[in-house]
Amino acid sequence: MAFDSLSEKLQNVFKNLRRKGRLTEEDVKAALKEVKLALLEADVNFKVVKNFVKSVQERAVGSDVMNGLNPGQMVIKIVNEEMVKLMGSETTEIALKPGIAITVIMMAGLQGAGKTTTTAKIAGKLKQKGKKPLLAACDVYRPAAIAQLQTNGEKQGVEVFSMGDSHKPVNIAKAAVEHASKNGFNVVILDTAGRLHIDEEMMDELIEIKEQVDVSQTILVVDSMTGQDAVNVASTFEEKIGIDGVVLTKLDGDTRGGAALSIRAVTGKPILYIGMGEKLSDLEQFYPDRMASRILGMGDVLTLIEKAQEDLDETKAAEMEKRLRKAQFTFDDYLESMNQMKKMGGLTSILSMMPGMGGSQMKQIEDAVDEKKMARIEAMIYSMTARERSGQDGLSPSRKRRIANGAGVDISDVNRLVKQFDQMKKMMKQMPGMMGKGKRGGKFGGLGGMKFPF
Structure with a gap:
């Protein structure tokens, strides 16, 4: 994903700033030297980088910042504000003529x-x-x-x-x-x-x-x-x-x-x-x-919520919430949660908008939850009977073997799926607020009624 390398380098710089109780002018200059290198490596225009670092330094090396209660956090805040200014501060829409004018x-x-x-x-x-x-x-x-x-x-x-x-x-x-x-x-x-x-x-x-x-x-x-x-x-x-x-x-x-x-x-x-x-x-x-x-x-939860409101099916989310509250989460629901994630661009796209995600963490997730793995989960669930998917019948070893043969996977994959499903079921019972209207209200609230099948 874009910015992964830059994001990881900047987060490491900020981690070091947060560790320091007090900041000296030299600390700020050393941190900004790292920021400058990270931006240049990300192929940001040289003059843009030069002006950006100068602006941050002028604001950061001030007594109100250096002597503040949390100077490291203040410097990060300044970097964030200057970066927003660099990209335009305000969102710009395509200018359209009113009414029937073309x-x-x-x-x-x-x-x-x-x-x-x-x-x-x-x-x-x-x-x-x-x-x-x-x-x-x-x-x-x-x-x-x-x-x-x-x-x-x-x-x-x-x-x-x-x-x-x-x-x-x-x-x-x-x-x-x-x-x-x-x-x-x-x-x-x-x-x-x-x-x-x-x-x-x-x-x-x-x-x-x-x-x-x-x-x-x-x-x-x-x-x-x-x-x-x-x-x-x-x-x-x-x-x-x-x-x-x-x-x-x-x-x-x-x-x-x-x-x-x-x-x-x-x-x-x-x-x-x-x-x-x-x-x-x-x-x-x-x-x-x-x-x-x-x-x-720092993530982008607002865009994540908007994507959820745009792409997810409100009726299905409401139905699933009812079943969750009655502890009726099924393998069909598990499958539906996978489809919801696909609509929103997949798990990697969703997690890239979560705070603290990026760089090596995202790479590990991409490796662990790839498309092939998702396809195997789908195949295993479709190899179950309707009663097995509903959870009405337990999965005996012979049934698991039949499911594994039908999906073309090993029985250990079926055992792993059952274990993940049980863990997710427990998690969903503890987190009913993830569904329906959360504190934010609106069509889906929270994070749009998402459930992650992993």
Whole structure:
């Protein structure tokens, strides 16, 4: 996951600060030297790192901090605040025109950044907000680009406007806006062509569209795995055509994350969304404060709760709560909890938002709870009879052998599953507040009625 290495290094620096009862100026400088190295290794822009460390040091080396009751904690608080400021302080939404007025959004980016998929993801987000978006296929160069947009549009339930690949992109864009005005669409999203590298022809095409179509927002999609190259691409697009915001993709991959910490400071443009996977639902609103919390190992429980409210089935959660209260937790419930986690991006995605999780801890969890292990659990439960899954019949050694044979696993795997199931059942009896409305209230409360099958 993105930021794992950076997060682990920063947490180690902060651990050392917390151990000290009093801090000297030298302690702060030594800690910030480590922070600087960690940020540079994460591919954060050098000038950005220099200014960041300077700002933290100026605030941290003050008598009110050094002589405070908990100076180590105060320094961490300052680092957190400066990191939020670095990424933009406030969450920025795509600016949309009110009512029936048509907002035209032009998507831009290099090939391979995930622009076409992101275009459909944004259309889905706007549809959820009550807008009526129209996707326009303006990439007439890349083979299958139009077909890809049509497939993704269909999955999102969003209409795609296409004129094939024999018309100029600017003419397709104009025709799409005209189609939108005649058919009640209030957002038009133009999926323009990407190139392997920035060239004049590409820029001229985008400039021509902006000159002949009333483009409200120009959004750049960049691949976070390219690190500082992503920042350079953003700077060039801003200089040549002007951009209103950035979407960072592939932040779920093995990326050092420097682009997320550099783009706002270098270009002055906000990050609007972050792509956290290939599924059309894997697009998150970018919150600078939540991202800073993730990077510093403080977790991101708010996003976790929102994901739970968005992805989980309220009726199923309520039914499971009733059964738990009556101590009726079954293997079917166990299976359902696995499916709930899959909807939310899997156990790794969930735990990455929990405070203190990251780095080597996450690696251990990923190794212990992999997809193959989950698939084996599923196979074992499906090899049981309905009565066995309900817990009405005990699992004798002969039944366990039959289940193991049916699932293609060893009998020891079945014994392990039964043991984990019993442990989880006990845990659920002790934690009824994990289900239904917690202290936070809302649709699912707590952590959205999640249960972890491990």
